[in-house]
Structures are given as structure tokens and as C-alpha cells.
Amino acid sequence: MPSENQGFSVWGFIKGFGKLLIGFLLLLQGIIGLVVMLLIVGVIVSVSDNLAGGKAARVDVPKGAALLLNPQGVLVEQAEEVDPFEKALEEAYGVDEPDQVEARDIIRAIRKAKTDERVAGLVLDLGGLYAPASSASKLHDIAAAIEDFKTSEKPVIAVGDYYSQEQYLIASRADEILMHGFGNVVLYGYGSYEAYIKSLLEKLKVTSHIFRVGTFKSAVEPFMRDDMSPEAKEANLAYLSVLWREYAASVEKARALPQGSVQRYADEMPPLLEQANGDFAKLAQRYGLVDDLKSRPQQLAYLKEKFGADKDGKSFKHVALSRYLKAVGEAEPDGEAPNIALVTAAGVIVDGEAPAGVAAGGDTIAKLLKKAHDDENVKAVVFRVDSPGGSAFASEIIRERLLELKEAGKPVVVSMGSLAASGGYWISSPADEIWAAPTTITGSIGIFGLLTTFENTAAEIGVYVDGVGTSRLSPLIATGVGPLPEVAAELIQQSVEEGYERFLRVVSEGRGLERDYIDSIGQGRVWIGETAQGLKLVDKLGDLDAAVAAAAERAGLEEYDVVEMVEKLTPFQRIFGGAAARAMKLAGLDFAEARAHQSALRKLFAQIKGEIELLDSFNDPSGLYARCLSCELR
Known part of the structure; x- marks a missing residue:
């Protein structure tokens, strides 16, 4: 019996090792297959890019079409390189990461459309655009480009379910602003608010060692106070006031509103809303922020009437921002000029x-x-x-x-x-x-x-x-x-x-x-x-x-x-x-x-991710x- 048990153990070891070896070979085969597949895809993309001379495929712009300015994503100075393969994987897993939109691309499209005989007008659909408050100058630059576009005497129409404060700065340049009857325009100004955790750290017995120079250097105040210092309030309010003043003056000029209208709209929202029977959309219309209230089908019908229907008659004749940018391409240096x-x-x-x-x-x-x-x-x-x-x-x-x-x-x-x-x-x-x-x-x-x-x-x-x-x-x-x-x-x-x-x-x-x-x-x-x-x-x-x-x-x-x-x-x-x-x-x-991105805690995970990225950026030697x-x- 002992010899049989020993023989069985050896045989079991051999069988186990054989399974492990086969499993390893299958895994290796899968990895090699994946690498080969990626290599083939990479070569195909590289070859097609070379055949196209590195330029985007031809995109036709219908004669008499409107440029649909519908940026989707976060407004940035410089966008991250888009990886089409990773993007496809994200979509496959249902991960909804926002894209980045360069302000310069939007401005370039508007400037090209101004003199483009194929483009009959500009339609602003800004519902997918997110702009942080710190991006104020980018919004003003886009608004200025639209003002310049209007000198071509081509119509500019804004459509949307509602308008955020940042979106509205751009939309205010339109000749006509249409909004859904259930929409709203809420202007609340600019603010700087922090979460202060000094007491929390004390309760957790965490010691914060803070080293700084400068009366107004408030970056570390959340770790050493439970409120904003008077010096920080003074400095922050000074620049925030200019941001708000510029915003208000810009909107009032674009919409021909009396001076102080925007400030009053923000400060006196409750009584103003009461006068409109609690209807945000009617308040915005009465106040002169929007011109007409229309449902989505009504907005579409209006645009069809203005620019004509597209080939299948389902939408109005237009070319979307991303396609138009591909159509016009980027100016290539001639190689001769300095x-x-x-x-x-x-x-x-x-x-x-x-x-x-x-x-x-x-x-x-x-x-x-x-x-x-x-x-x-x-x-x-x-x-x-x-x-x-x-x-x-x-x-x-x-x-x-x-x-x-x-x-x-x-x-x-x-x-x-x-x-x-x-x-x-x-x-x-x-x-x-x-x-x-x-x-x-x-x-x-x-x-x-x-x-x-x-x-x-x-x-x-x-x-x-x-x-x-x-x-x-x-x-x-x-x-x-x-x-x-x-x-x-x-x-x-x-x-x-x-x-x-x-x-x-x-x-x-x-x-x-x-x-x-x-x-x-x-x-x-x-x-x-x-x-x-x-x-x-x-x-x-x-x-x-x-x-x-x-x-x-x-x-x-x-x-x-x-x-x-x-x-x-x-x-x-x-x-x-x-x-x-x-x-x-x-x-x-x-x-x-x-899956976590799709859970009810999505915002919390996003905040945690942001904090981790913030800490990761502190890498000075x-x-x-x-x-x-x-x-x-x-």
C-alpha cells in the first residue's frame, strides 16, 4: 500500500504539472494572439494614416447648412490625446468619462464658418459643454468669436433645454435664444468655498505640519483653520468681483439689458420667481434672458424652417462641430515663411x-x-x-x-x-x-x-x-x-x-x-x-x-x-x-x-479620484x- 500511495502521488504531481504547463501555454498563446491582433490593428491604422497623408478623411459640408456648435465635454486649454482603442473599451464597459474640448478648436470653427459660403448660420446647442468657473476667459474668447461671426450677417440661434451660467455667457450672443418650457437660467455669480478640516484632523489626532510664506497664501488653510481667513476672503472677493462684473457687463451688453440687471436677477431670484408663479422658464423669458419657449420638437421644426431639412428629413440641414473641424482641417505651414x-x-x-x-x-x-x-x-x-x-x-x-x-x-x-x-x-x-x-x-x-x-x-x-x-x-x-x-x-x-x-x-x-x-x-x-x-x-x-x-x-x-x-x-x-x-x-x-462609475456612489468615487490625483500631482523632489x-x- 505505501508504494501504491507513493506512485499515486507522483502520478498526481505529473498530471498536475501537465495541467499547469498546458494552462500556461494556453495563456501564453492568448497573450501572443492579443499582441498580434493589436499589432495588426496598429499597422492598419498607421498605413491608413500614411495613405491619407496624416489628414482627416474628406467630410462634405452641405450647401446652406448651419454649423451646429455642439461641443461635448469639459472646456480646456489643451485636450488630452484621444486613444480610440481605450475609448472603445470604456464604451464597452459603460464607463462614462467626459471628453475634453479645446476652446481654440471651437474658435477656429467659428472663424472658418464666418467666411465659408457653404455655412448659412450658426446654431448653439451647448447642453453638453461643461466649463469650470476658472475657465472664464475661454468663455469670453468664444463669445467674442461669435460676435465677430455675426458681422457676416449670418443668423445665430441658441437652442437648449436649459442654460447653465457658463453656457449662457456664450448663448447670450445669439440673435435668438430658444429654451424648453421646463428649463431655467440660474445665474448665481462666482464664489470660492473650501472644506476646512482642522477640527476633523484634531479628532483623528492627525498632525499637520504646515510651512508657508505669504500673508495671502491660503492653499494650506483648510488644514490649519475651520474657516477662511480674513486675508483670504479679501483676496478672493477682489478677483471674484471682477469676474462677476465682467460676466454681468458682457451679458447685459449682448442682450441689451439695463445695467445692473444680472446682479438683480441673481440677488432677487425668490421674489422675481414668485412674480412668475414659480415658473423658471417664464421668468427667464420675461426678464429678457431668452426669447421664446419651445419644446424640443418645436425647436427642431423652427430650425428646419430656418435652414431647411436634411436629406432624410429628420433634422435640419447642418454640420456638427466635430465633423466641420475635420472638413476644414488645420492650416499647414508652407515651409518657406519663418x-x-x-x-x-x-x-x-x-x-x-x-x-x-x-x-x-x-x-x-x-x-x-x-x-x-x-x-x-x-x-x-x-x-x-x-x-x-x-x-x-x-x-x-x-x-x-x-x-x-x-x-x-x-x-x-x-x-x-x-x-x-x-x-x-x-x-x-x-x-x-x-x-x-x-x-x-x-x-x-x-x-x-x-x-x-x-x-x-x-x-x-x-x-x-x-x-x-x-x-x-x-x-x-x-x-x-x-x-x-x-x-x-x-x-x-x-x-x-x-x-x-x-x-x-x-x-x-x-x-x-x-x-x-x-x-x-x-x-x-x-x-x-x-x-x-x-x-x-x-x-x-x-x-x-x-x-x-x-x-x-x-x-x-x-x-x-x-x-x-x-x-x-x-x-x-x-x-x-x-x-x-x-x-x-x-x-x-x-x-x-x-461598474463603480455607474453606481449610485459615482459622484463620491469621482471626488475621491480627484483627491488622489491632487495628491499624486505633489511630486516636487x-x-x-x-x-x-x-x-x-x-
Whole structure:
């Protein structure tokens, strides 16, 4: 019997090993098959792209059609590269991630349509557009493009179920605004509100170590207070008031409303609504915010009457924004005229590499600036900055490249987007000239450091840290569960103070202003574009086109091409860039995550994800940040 048991065990081992080997071979075969499939798809996409000369397929624009301005997604300065394969997977799993829409694409389409004989008018359907409050200047730029479009005497009609405050700024430019009878226009102004967690951290016995310089540097206030400081309220209200004033004046002018109408509408909404018997839509119509109330079928019928029906008669004759952009393409440089390079730093400034549209990677932006530096045909650079700042180290890496450009005799003109604060101002300061919009949020010249430790929380559950080290700084090894050594805290505070002094020197040198003057308007205070001009932080007010013209003038150019410096991914790279992650998704390993997006807790998960991404962006090697968190209005 023993020998039989032993023989059975050996045989069982052999059979088990055989099954394991077969299983491994089948898995390997599946992986190889997947890779081959992706390779084939990549080659097909690459070949088709090459055959098309890298240009979009032909899209016909019907004669007499309306351009349907129906952007779907979040309004941004620079959109993330779209991966069609990953997009298809997201749709397959039901993951509803919002797209990104570049303001420049919308403006380009409007400008093309103005002189396009095929386009008979403009229809604004803005229900799918989301614009954060901090994107105010982008909204004003789009509104200005529509105003210019109207000089062609082509009609502009806005349609929608309702209009958010941001959507309405654009819609107000329409000749006619139609809204559903159950819709509303709610204007509530601008605000800056934070969740303050000092007491919560105390209850959890979490220790926050805060290091900052600047009376108005409020980024870390939520960790050290239970309310907003008077200094932060003063600074925030100052720039928010200008944002609101510009918004109100813009809408009142577009709709021919008496001065103060928008403020009254926001302040006196309850009694005004009572007069309209609680009907938001009728209130908006009576107040002059919309022209007519129509159901969806009625709106469609009206557009058919205005522009004619399409081929199948189901809709009005139109071409949607995305298709029109493909139809008109992008202007290609002729290769003969000198170039003005356009380099964009959009998003939080982080150390290292980062894809466009995700963050402004210090090394990534520096590489693009180096490319402009080395290109002999580039005679000037327009540096578009739309960033709340971030890593002080990454900001300095970018600034060094800008100084190299100037040393090479190539003018550098900064064009500020909606937000160019803190580190965003750091990288703007060395420019020969700085342009901003009246509603650009800028300044916030200050530095902070933040570190949380959990020694008291750990002690509550009976966890303690002890040990020995060879220097006074050795306890840093245990910091986190252990306390922050006092000597380390002294070092960090000194580093923050030196970082602030360096920030002052950077701005002083770049702007040719005294250090003490910069300190007086610094201290972490946020300024709005028009105020910043008076303070000499900004030279002129104007859009990106004005900055390009200024760069051309400085370079002595009359004829030139604007060439955008970006890291373009090939179709092959787009597909294989995240092959491992996509393979995991195909295997169903991310299915739970996909389902989470569809659950009732979707918003909560999104908030948690946002907080994780926020923490992940704090990657400065020295732990020093020139970032304006209060500027990033939602």
C-alpha cells in the first residue's frame, strides 16, 4: 500500500504539472494572439494614416447648412490625446468619462464658418459643454468669436433645454435664444468655498505640519483653520468681483439689458420667481434672458424652417462641430515663411514627463522649448500658460529653457489663459512681454509645504515607533507613523522661506522690478488680469492672437507661420502606449472599477479620484510648491 500511495502521488504531481504547463501555454498563446491582433490593428491604422497623408478623411459640408456648435465635454486649454482603442473599451464597459474640448478648436470653427459660403448660420446647442468657473476667459474668447461671426450677417440661434451660467455667457450672443418650457437660467455669480478640516484632523489626532510664506497664501488653510481667513476672503472677493462684473457687463451688453440687471436677477431670484408663479422658464423669458419657449420638437421644426431639412428629413440641414473641424482641417505651414512657435503649458506643473492635456510636465515642456530653441526657422516663441502652478523645481526647469531662448535672441511672449498663478506666474515672469485676459487669474506669488504625520493616531490604537539613528535627522526614516523631528521642521521652513525669496528674485529679474515691491504685491495674493496689469505683473490685455502679433513685431516678421510645438503620438503609439493596462481591462480586471462609475456612489468615487490625483500631482523632489489651490474654481 505505501508504494501504491507513493506512485499515486507522483502520478498526481505529473498530471498536475501537465495541467499547469498546458494552462500556461494556453495563456501564453492568448497573450501572443492579443499582441498580434493589436499589432495588426496598429499597422492598419498607421498605413491608413500614411495613405491619407496624416489628414482627416474628406467630410462634405452641405450647401446652406448651419454649423451646429455642439461641443461635448469639459472646456480646456489643451485636450488630452484621444486613444480610440481605450475609448472603445470604456464604451464597452459603460464607463462614462467626459471628453475634453479645446476652446481654440471651437474658435477656429467659428472663424472658418464666418467666411465659408457653404455655412448659412450658426446654431448653439451647448447642453453638453461643461466649463469650470476658472475657465472664464475661454468663455469670453468664444463669445467674442461669435460676435465677430455675426458681422457676416449670418443668423445665430441658441437652442437648449436649459442654460447653465457658463453656457449662457456664450448663448447670450445669439440673435435668438430658444429654451424648453421646463428649463431655467440660474445665474448665481462666482464664489470660492473650501472644506476646512482642522477640527476633523484634531479628532483623528492627525498632525499637520504646515510651512508657508505669504500673508495671502491660503492653499494650506483648510488644514490649519475651520474657516477662511480674513486675508483670504479679501483676496478672493477682489478677483471674484471682477469676474462677476465682467460676466454681468458682457451679458447685459449682448442682450441689451439695463445695467445692473444680472446682479438683480441673481440677488432677487425668490421674489422675481414668485412674480412668475414659480415658473423658471417664464421668468427667464420675461426678464429678457431668452426669447421664446419651445419644446424640443418645436425647436427642431423652427430650425428646419430656418435652414431647411436634411436629406432624410429628420433634422435640419447642418454640420456638427466635430465633423466641420475635420472638413476644414488645420492650416499647414508652407515651409518657406519663418515660424513663430506656440508652446503650451496647461494644467498642474509636475516634475518629469506628462502627456499634454493631463498635466504640464517640467521635462516635457522644457523639451518642447528646446526644440524651438534648436529650430533655426523659429524666430520667436509664444508661450501659452494656463496653469495654477505646482512643483517649484519643475517650474524652474521650464524657466531655464525660456532664458536660453532669450539668450539665443528669440523673443518670448507669454499669453496667459484663464489661469496663470503661482508656478504659472513663475514660468511667465522671464518673458519679454506678458499678455493676459481681463479675467485671467494670476499672481499668487508664494511657496508652501505640507506634511501630515499620524503618530498620535497610531498611539490611539497601540502603535508606537522607537529606535536609534546615527544623526539628529535619522528619525526622518520613521516620519509618518512616527513624528516629524523638530530639526527637520526647521529645515523645511528655512527651505520654504528661501524658496519664496527665490520666487521674488525670479519675478524681480524677469519683470525688472524691485524685490520689495514684488514682496508687497506677492505674499501669495491672487490678482485678476486687469488689476495685474496696473501692478506691472502683466504688460498688456489681449488674447492669443494679440500675443502672436506682438511676438511677430518683436522678431521683425511681417510674413510668418504659427507652428504649435507638441509631442504627437503616432497611431501605433496611441494603441500600444498602454497595451498592458488595456490587456488587463480585456481580461475583466477593471470591470469592478467600470461598474463603480455607474453606481449610485459615482459622484463620491469621482471626488475621491480627484483627491488622489491632487495628491499624486505633489511630486516636487524638494517638497516645495508654488501652486494656487484656491484659484482652481470648480
